[in-house]
Amino acid sequence: MSIDQKTVARIAHLARVKIPEDEQKQVAKDLNAILDWVAQLDEVDVAGILPLASVNDASLRWREDKVTDGGKTADILANAPAKTAGFFTVPKVIE
Amino acid sequence: MTKLTDLSITEALAGLDAKKFSAVELVETHIKAVEAARCLNAFITETPELARKQAKESDARRSAGKAGAMDGIPLAIKDLYCTKGVRTTAASHILGNFTPTYESTVSQKLFDAGCVMLGKVNMDEFAMGSSGGSSYFGPAINPWSGKEPDKVNRKLTPGGSSSGSSAAVASHIAMGATGTDTGGSIRQPASVAGIVGIKPTYGRCSRWGIVAFASSLDQAGPMTRTVSDAALMLRTMAGYDPKDSTSVDLAVPDFTKAVAAGVKGMKIGIPKEYRIEGINPEIDALWQKGAQMLRDAGAETIDISLPHTKYALPVYYIIAPAEASSNLARYDGVRFGLRVPGENLNGMYEATRGEGFGKEVRRRILMGTYVLSAGYYDAYYLKAQKVRRKIRNDFEEAFKTCDAILAPSSPGTAFALGEKQDDPIQMYLEDVFTVPLNLAGLPGISVPVGLAQNGLPLGLQLIGRAFDEETLFKAAGALEKAANFNEKPPYMAA
Numbered sequence: 001m002s003i004d005q006k007t008v009a010r011i012a013h014l015a016r017v018k019i020p021e022d023e024q025k026q027v028a029k030d031l032n033a034i035l036d037w038v039a040q041l042d043e044v045d046v047a048g049i050l051p052l053a054s055v056n057d058a059s060l061r062w063r064e065d066k067v068t069d070g071g072k073t074a075d076i077l078a079n080a081p082a083k084t085a086g087f088f089t090v091p092k093v094i095e
Numbered sequence: 096m097t098k099l100t101d102l103s104i105t106e107a108l109a110g111l112d113a114k115k116f117s118a119v120e121l122v123e124t125h126i127k128a129v130e131a132a133r134c135l136n137a138f139i140t141e142t143p144e145l146a147r148k149q150a151k152e153s154d155a156r157r158s159a160g161k162a163g164a165m166d167g168i169p170l171a172i173k174d175l176y177c178t179k180g181v182r183t184t185a186a187s188h189i190l191g192n193f194t195p196t197y198e199s200t201v202s203q204k205l206f207d208a209g210c211v212m213l214g215k216v217n218m219d220e221f222a223m224g225s226s227g228g229s230s231y232f233g234p235a236i237n238p239w240s241g242k243e244p245d246k247v248n249r250k251l252t253p254g255g256s257s258s259g260s261s262a263a264v265a266s267h268i269a270m271g272a273t274g275t276d277t278g279g280s281i282r283q284p285a286s287v288a289g290i291v292g293i294k295p296t297y298g299r300c301s302r303w304g305i306v307a308f309a310s311s312l313d314q315a316g317p318m319t320r321t322v323s324d325a326a327l328m329l330r331t332m333a334g335y336d337p338k339d340s341t342s343v344d345l346a347v348p349d350f351t352k353a354v355a356a357g358v359k360g361m362k363i364g365i366p367k368e369y370r371i372e373g374i375n376p377e378i379d380a381l382w383q384k385g386a387q388m389l390r391d392a393g394a395e396t397i398d399i400s401l402p403h404t405k406y407a408l409p410v411y412y413i414i415a416p417a418e419a420s421s422n423l424a425r426y427d428g429v430r431f432g433l434r435v436p437g438e439n440l441n442g443m444y445e446a447t448r449g450e451g452f453g454k455e456v457r458r459r460i461l462m463g464t465y466v467l468s469a470g471y472y473d474a475y476y477l478k479a480q481k482v483r484r485k486i487r488n489d490f491e492e493a494f495k496t497c498d499a500i501l502a503p504s505s506p507g508t509a510f511a512l513g514e515k516q517d518d519p520i521q522m523y524l525e526d527v528f529t530v531p532l533n534l535a536g537l538p539g540i541s542v543p544v545g546l547a548q549n550g551l552p553l554g555l556q557l558i559g560r561a562f563d564e565e566t567l568f569k570a571a572g573a574l575e576k577a578a579n580f581n582e583k584p585p586y587m588a589a
Contacts, residue, residue: 003465007465008461011461011464011465011468012445012461013445014464014468015420015448015460015461015464016427016441016444016445016448017445017448017449017452017457017460017461018445018446018448018449018450019449019457019461020449027457027458027461030458030519031458031461031462031465033519033520034412034462034519034520037409037412037520038409038412038413038475038479040405040406040409041406041409041410041413041478041479041482044403044406044481044482044485046478046481046482046485049481049482049484049485050481050484051477051480051481051483051484052480052481052483052484052487053311053480054311054341055297055298055311055487055534055535055536055561056297056298056341056343056536058343060340061340061344063337072196075196075197076196076430078194078196079192079193079194079196079430079431079432080429080430080431081191081428081429081431081432081433081434082434088429088430090429090440090443091436091437091439091440091442091443092439093439093440
C-alpha cells in the first residue's frame with residue numbers, strides 16, 4: 001500500500017487541509033516512509049485478540065438526564081472570527 | 096540566605112509558613128527571573144500582573160490562617176491548558192488569539208490550592224513533537240545549552256512536547272510546571288533537562304479544559320526539581336472530575352508520604368527488550384547504575400520480558416494521529432481562532448486549516464485521516480488497537496512478578512534544535528522508552544540520575560501498575576536520594 005500524489009490530494013480534501021500541489025509529492029514521500037515503518041506490525045499475530053480502544057475497563061458512568069449547563073451564548077461566541085445576532089456566521093452556502 | 100529561585104516547592108512553603116519571606120517577594124523574584132530569561136523563549140504569554148494579584152491574595156490567606164496546600168507557589172502552565180481570560184495557543188497559529196472563557200479542571204485545582212501563574216509556556220504545536228521545534232512561536236531553548244543559551248552555535252532542545260515547562264523549571268524561573276504526556280511529553284523533556292516529571296495513570300487527572308491531542312493517551316502531570324515536589328503537585332492536580340468521563344473516581348493518596356518510605360523488599364523489573372539495538376552505551380551504563388542504587392537501597396531487581404516493546408512506536412503512530420485527526424476537526428475557522436477566507440465554505444475550511452496548522456500537525460492529520468479511511472481502517476487502525484492490547488498484556492504479565500519497572504527515559508541527552516526536525520521517524524524514536532506506558536495507561540516518572548560525558552543530564556524512568564503512583568514515588572524517592580543529582584545548568588535564573 002503506498003500513497004501517491006493523487007491520494008494525498010484526496011485525503012487532504014477529506015481532512016479539509018489545503019496542501020499546495022507543489023508540496024504534495026513531498027508529503028506523499030513522508031507519509032510513505034511512515035507507512036513503511038509501521039508495516040512491521042504485520043509480524044505480530046493478532047488472531048483472536050480484541051482491539052483495545054481505551055485503557056479504562058470500567059463502563060462509562062450514567063448521570064441523571066437533566067440540564068446542568070447552558071445559557072452561555074456570549075461565552076461561546078466570544079472567540080468567533082465572525083458572528084451576528086447571537087450566531088456564528090459562515091460564507092454563504094445556499095444561493 | 097539561599098536565593099528564592101533556588102528553593103524547592105517544599106522548602107518555599109516552609110519559608111512562607113515561617114514568615115521568612117512573603118508570597119509577594121517570592122513571586123516578584125520569579126517574575127524578574129522570567130523577564131531576564133526571555134533568551135530561553137520558554138514563555139508564550141507572561142502574566143506578571145495576574146501573578147502579582149494572586150501573590151497578594153495568597154499572603155492575605157496565609158495571614159488569615161487559610162493557606163492552601165501550595166499557597167503562593169509560582170508555576171508555569173503549559174499553553175495546552177485553557178486558562179480563563181488568558182490567551183491559550185497550543186503553540187499553534189490556528190488558535191489565533193483564542194482566550195478561553197473557562198478554566199481547565201487541573202489548573203483550577205492548582206489555583207484553588209493557592210498556586211500563582213507566571214504565564215503560559217511553550218511547547219510543540221498541539222503537543223506533537225519531542226523537541227519543542229514545531230511551536231509556531233519558535234522553539235524554547237534548553238538552559239543546558241550554555242551560559243548564553245541563545246548565542247551558542249549549538250542550541251539544545253529542552254525536549255518536547257513540554258519544552259517550555261522543562262526549560263522554565265530547569266533554569267529555576269518557575270518552581271514547577273504543568274506538562275501533558277501523550278507519548279512521553281513530560282518524561283523525555285524532564286530527562287534531557289535534568290528535572291523530575293511524572294505522567295500519572297490514565298484517568299488520574301481530569302483532561303477537561305486541556306486542548307485534546309489523542310484522547311485515549313493524553314494525561315496531565317507535574318514537572319518539578321524534586322520528587323517530593325512532584326508528589327505534592329500531583330496530589331493537588333489529581334482527582335475525579337464529572338466533566339471528564341475517563342477520569343476515575345478513586346481517592347487520591349498523600350503521595351508525599353511515599354517519597355521517603357524506601358524500597359526495602361520491593362521487586363524492580365528490568366525489561367530486556369528496552370536494551371534496544373544500538374542503545375547508547377552511556378544510557379545502558381546509567382541504567383545498570385540505577386539498578387544497583389535500588390539494590391543498595393534494599394530492593395531486588397529481576398529480569399522481565401515485555402516482548403512487544405518494539406511495536407509500541409508504530410502502534411502509537413497509527414493511533415495517536417487517528418485520534419488527532421478527529422480531535423482537530425474542531426478547528427474549522429467558525430467557532431474560534433483563525434479564519435482564512437476561501438471561495439466558499441469548503442474553501443474557507445481548507446485555507447484556514449492549511450495555513451493554521453504547521454507541517455507536523457498537517458502530517459499527522461493526513462496520516463490519521465488515511466488510516467481511518469474506508470479500505471485502510473482494518474489494516475492499520477484496527478490492527479494497531481489489537482497490538483495495543485498485546486502491549487498492555489505484556490505489562491500485566493510483568494507486574495505479576497515485580498512491583499515497578501526501571502528503564503531509561505530517553506534514548507540520548509538533549510540534541511541540537513532542528514536536528515531531527517525534517518526526519519519524522521528519527522524524531523518519533525525519541526519516545527521509544529516512554530510510549531509503551533501511554534498505550535497501556537500506566538504511570539511513569541523520570542528522575543535525573545547523572546550527567547553524560549558531554550556534560551548533559553540524563554534521567555531514568557520508573558514504571559508502575561495502574562493507580563499505584565505511591566510505589567513509583569517510593570522508588571523514585573530512593574533513586575533520587577542515591578543519585579544525589581545536584582548539577583545545575585550553565586544558564587540559571589539571575
